[in-house]
Amino acid sequence: MPIFEAVRMALRTIVTQKLKSFFSLLGVLIGVTFLIAVVSIVEGMNVYMEDQFANRLIGLNTFTLRRNPGINTGNVTEEEWRSWMRRPRITYGDAEYVAERIQTPVVTAQFCSDRMTLSYGGKQAKDIELMGTEPTYFEIKSIGIATGRIFTPQEVKAGVPVLVLGWELAEKLFAGLDPLGRDVVIQGLPYRVVGVAEKRGSLFGISLDKFAVMPFRAPARRFICPLGVLDELQIKAANPGMMQVAMAETEAIMRTRRGLRPTQESNFNLQSAEGALEGWKKISTVLLTVLPGLVAISLVVGGIVIMNIMLMAVTERTREIGIRKALGAKRRDILAQFVVESATLSTVGAAFGVGAGIGLAFVVRALTPLPAAVAPWSVFVGVGLGMIVGIIAGVYPASRASRLDPIQALRAE
Amino acid sequence: MSDRVIHVEELVREYPMGGEKVLALRGLTLSIRRNEYVAIMGPSGSGKSTLMNLLGCLDTPSGGDYWLNGQEVSRLTDDALARVRNKEIGFVFQTFNLLPRASALHNVELPLVYAGVGSRERRERAVRALTRVGLQNRMHHRPNELSGGQRQRVAIARALVNEPSLLLADEPTGNLDSTTSEEIMRVFSELHAQGQTIVVVTHEPSIAAHAERVVVLRDGKLDSDTRNRAAA
Numbered sequence: 001m002p003i004f005e006a007v008r009m010a011l012r013t014i015v016t017q018k019l020k021s022f023f024s025l026l027g028v029l030i031g032v033t034f035l036i037a038v039v040s041i042v043e044g045m046n047v048y049m050e051d052q053f054a055n056r057l058i059g060l061n062t063f064t065l066r067r068n069p070g071i072n073t074g075n076v077t078e079e080e081w082r083s084w085m086r087r088p089r090i091t092y093g094d095a096e097y098v099a100e101r102i103q104t105p106v107v108t109a110q111f112c113s114d115r116m117t118l119s120y121g122g123k124q125a126k127d128i129e130l131m132g133t134e135p136t137y138f139e140i141k142s143i144g145i146a147t148g149r150i151f152t153p154q155e156v157k158a159g160v161p162v163l164v165l166g167w168e169l170a171e172k173l174f175a176g177l178d179p180l181g182r183d184v185v186i187q188g189l190p191y192r193v194v195g196v197a198e199k200r201g202s203l204f205g206i207s208l209d210k211f212a213v214m215p216f217r218a219p220a221r222r223f224i225c226p227l228g229v230l231d232e233l234q235i236k237a238a239n240p241g242m243m244q245v246a247m248a249e250t251e252a253i254m255r256t257r258r259g260l261r262p263t264q265e266s267n268f269n270l271q272s273a274e275g276a277l278e279g280w281k282k283i284s285t286v287l288l289t290v291l292p293g294l295v296a297i298s299l300v301v302g303g304i305v306i307m308n309i310m311l312m313a314v315t316e317r318t319r320e321i322g323i324r325k326a327l328g329a330k331r332r333d334i335l336a337q338f339v340v341e342s343a344t345l346s347t348v349g350a351a352f353g354v355g356a357g358i359g360l361a362f363v364v365r366a367l368t369p370l371p372a373a374v375a376p377w378s379v380f381v382g383v384g385l386g387m388i389v390g391i392i393a394g395v396y397p398a399s400r401a402s403r404l405d406p407i408q409a410l411r412a413e
Numbered sequence: 414m415s416d417r418v419i420h421v422e423e424l425v426r427e428y429p430m431g432g433e434k435v436l437a438l439r440g441l442t443l444s445i446r447r448n449e450y451v452a453i454m455g456p457s458g459s460g461k462s463t464l465m466n467l468l469g470c471l472d473t474p475s476g477g478d479y480w481l482n483g484q485e486v487s488r489l490t491d492d493a494l495a496r497v498r499n500k501e502i503g504f505v506f507q508t509f510n511l512l513p514r515a516s517a518l519h520n521v522e523l524p525l526v527y528a529g530v531g532s533r534e535r536r537e538r539a540v541r542a543l544t545r546v547g548l549q550n551r552m553h554h555r556p557n558e559l560s561g562g563q564r565q566r567v568a569i570a571r572a573l574v575n576e577p578s579l580l581l582a583d584e585p586t587g588n589l590d591s592t593t594s595e596e597i598m599r600v601f602s603e604l605h606a607q608g609q610t611i612v613v614v615t616h617e618p619s620i621a622a623h624a625e626r627v628v629v630l631r632d633g634k635l636d637s638d639t640r641n642r643a644a645a
Contacts, residue, residue: 005526012514323510326471327571328499328527330492406471410510 006337010344013313024309025349027302028389032350032382035295036357036374041364042284044372049280059140061243062236063272064111065090065098065250070232070271075279087267089226094257095233101253102235104246109137109234110216112225118212119185120173125210128169130186132216132224133234138164138197140236148180148195151215159217164195168209184212186220202369243272299385302349303393310342310397321401322409334402342394343387350386354379418482418578418610419445419468425476426463437463439633440477445612447578450605452621452641453614455630462583464630465614469502469581470494482578499527503572503580507587509564511556517543517567518552524575542570546600562593569600573609580604582613586620598623 014021064070068084092110099108113131117124131137135150151162163184170179170193183190191214200208214220216230225231235250237243247270254268314321321334358379361372426438438460445451455461466472467479470486473494479487486497503524504510511520521539530538543552546566556564565585572580582601586594602623605611613624621627622641629636 009514319510320512323512324523324527325495326469326498326504326510327524328495328575330495330527332492333527407466410471410506 003336003340006340007344009337010341011348013341014345014348021345021348024305025302025345025352027298027305028346028349028386029302029353029356031295031298031302032353032386033356033360034298035291035382035385036354036378037360037364037372038287038291038294039378040357040361040372040374041370042287043375044361044365044370045280046284047373048369048371049277058271058273059234059236060142060273061238061240062140062234063243063247063250063270065094065233065235065254066231066269066271069269084269088258089229090231090233090268091228092230093228094254095230097257098233098235098250098253102246102249104237104242104249106242106246107136107139107236109134109140110230111137111234112216112221112229112231114224116186116212116220116223118169118173120182123173125169125172129211130220130224131211131213132218132221133213134216137213137234140234143200144198146196146198147178148193150195151213156215156217158215159219159221160215161189161191161218161220162194162214163191164197164213165193166197166209166211167199168207169212170196172210186212187223189219191218191220247272295385299389302346303389306342306346306349306390307393307397309345310338310394311400313341314338314397314401317401318404318409318412321404322406322412325404325406326410331402334404335398338398338401339391339394342398343390346390346393347383347387350383350389353386354382357382416446417444417480418447418449419443419612420480421467421477422479423477424464424467424474424479426460426467426472427475437633438467438474441630441633441635443628443635443638445610447610448605448608449626450601450611450624451613451626451628452624453612453628453630454616454618454621455636456616458632459630459636460633461614461616461630463633465581465583465612468579468612469504470497495527499524500575501578503569503575503577505565505568505572505580505582505585507584509556509561509568509588511564511567511571513556516553516555517548517559517570520556520567521571521574524571528575538574539570542574543567545573546570560593561589562596565589565593565597566600569597569604573604578610580609580611582611584615585613586615586617594620 058064067087067089095108095110111131111133113129115127116130117126118128118130119125134156135153138145138150145164146167148164150164151160155162165173165179173179173184174182179193179196182193184193185191197209202208235246237246251266251270255266258267260266324334358374361374364370365372422442424438424441425436427434427436441464453461453464463472467474470481473489474487477487478485481497481501484497486494489497512523518536518539521542522535525535525538540549540552543549546569548563548566548570551559551563556567559567586597589597598620601611601613613620615621625641626639627641628638
């Protein structure tokens with residue numbers, strides 16, 4: 001009946017006893033903060049991983065044929081790593097063999113890369129990813145050209161020393177100058193710049209515009225890959241379904257080429273964007289499985305603290321309870337009053353927890369490249385859980401209050 | 414019969430104390446008619462507090478019967494007693510027993526809250542009750558902003574707001590100086606003149622002198638029951 005009054009009384013208690021209330025609500029607050037922050041970060045990571053990470057690093061509807069997985073988001077054991085290193089490498093021959101025999105319409109690109117130092121005039125750019133590949137690479141990665149052109153298949157075949165620069169690298173080496181037609185030096189040899197790629201932005205705070213692409217038969221290939229060997233063959237299909245078919249085909253073709261028996265494991269790796277996310281999916285599943293436990297523990301602790309606070313409140317206000325009973329309050333009136341008060345306290349704690357959780361998510365977003373996004377459902381769950389904890393924690397103190405003998409309660413100091 | 418607000422018959426109340434039973438009331442019979450102003454007196458240990466608790470429906474007797482306003486209330490459950498207290502009885506305590514953090518108005522509204530009266534009517538009736546005891550200008554003050562006499566007036570307003578059949582006062586002037594005591598007793602006399610049935614439990618003869626009838630208890634039994642000529 002006097003629910004509004006009980007809510008107001010609880011709020012007034014919080015306002016007059018700020019510090020004490022803060023400590024008593026800390027458990028619930030932390031629990032809900034956890035919930036909101038972790039859910040926000042995991043959800044943000046999911047979006048980021050799918051939209052950005054995998055598709056930009058590997059490419060849409062694209063998979064790679066490699067000796068070992070190129071992107072590992074899970075844990076790789078020492079043993080696994082050693083077995084990968086014992087596998088034969090992917091050769092030019094392998095790449096051509098697959099490209100010739102695959103039936104699904106696909107675009108392929110042979111690919112090698114390593115970190116190199118590039119220079120122009122007095123300027124040096126260290127630790128630049130130098131990639132040796134085919135013109136199809138630009139199509140597979142959806143890299144547009146800002147100025148100039150892509151090198152041609154003829155230039156690849158002939159091993160002409162030409163380069164397409166990433167946007168940021170071009171800025172760095174040629175600040176203000178037109179890079180087209182100028183020569184960049186790699187390991188003492190000049191490479192003519194024929195094009196500059198469009199800006200791609202960054203991923204996890206790492207720039208995607210610091211690269212140089214050359215025909216993979218250009219002289220510098222011996223610095224990035226041993227002769228006759230590739231890092232990977234990139235294969236892009238028109239859609240996810242066709243990609244699955246092409247992957248199965250590639251596996252069969254490679255097994256035939258290497259003469260593997262049905263019982264033998266494949267000694268090569270096919271990885272798609274989805275596959276690259278497997279590790280992350282495991283991590284996020286673990287996080288979201290462990291989270292309810294963590295939240296539950298802090299809520300239970302928070303509930304016990306609130307129960308204590310309410311028991312103290314009942315003792316402190318014994319006389320008030322006596323007065324109310326003398327004036328006609330029934331048991332359930334007193335019960336309702338204290339349960340509502342407890343629920344209000346706890347809900348306020350949860351609301352602050354929601355605020356802190358959102359704050360934490362925003363801090364993470366500001367300090368890291370993760371786009372932490374607050375999930376609306378987690379806010380409702382957080383506040384709802386807070387209220388439920390308050391109600392449960394309030395029942396025992398409230399029922400004690402409701403059963404007080406009015407005569408003795410009135411005599412209390 | 415319907416004229417009797419209170420009728421107790423052979424009322425017994427015993428308390429267990431360290432394995433033994435102590436008899437606080439040993440068969441008390443008493444009737445109080447409508448619009449009577451009765452003082453209950455007696456030395457400590459005479460059973461007057463026990464009687465006051467029983468009359469106020471805060472407690473139930475171990476034996477005997479109690480009719481309040483024609484209703485048998487001696488065997489009711491806790492919640493039923495709460496309803497009776499809410500409707501039939503207005504309490505005035507020695508220590509005022511106001512809620513310290515609530516305004517005078519809110520204190521007076523409290524019995525109406527438990528009676529389930531809507532907020533607008535609650536406010537109107539509380540204002541009327543406070544006006545009746547002359548506190549219309551102090552409605553929004555908290556108890557600690559009021560003098561002792563004013564606090565007791567708030568308590569009286571609270572006791573009257575439900576229009577109870579019985580106003581039950583327990584040492585109402587015990588915490589007040591003599592001037593203020595006179596003032597409060599004047600309020601009681603006025604209420605009595607307006608038709609209110611009043612029972613005052615006190616050990617002070619000067620307070621009892623305001624009543625028209627004085628009941629004296631001794632050892633849990635009726636000692637004397639006299640008409641008071643001095644009463645106006």
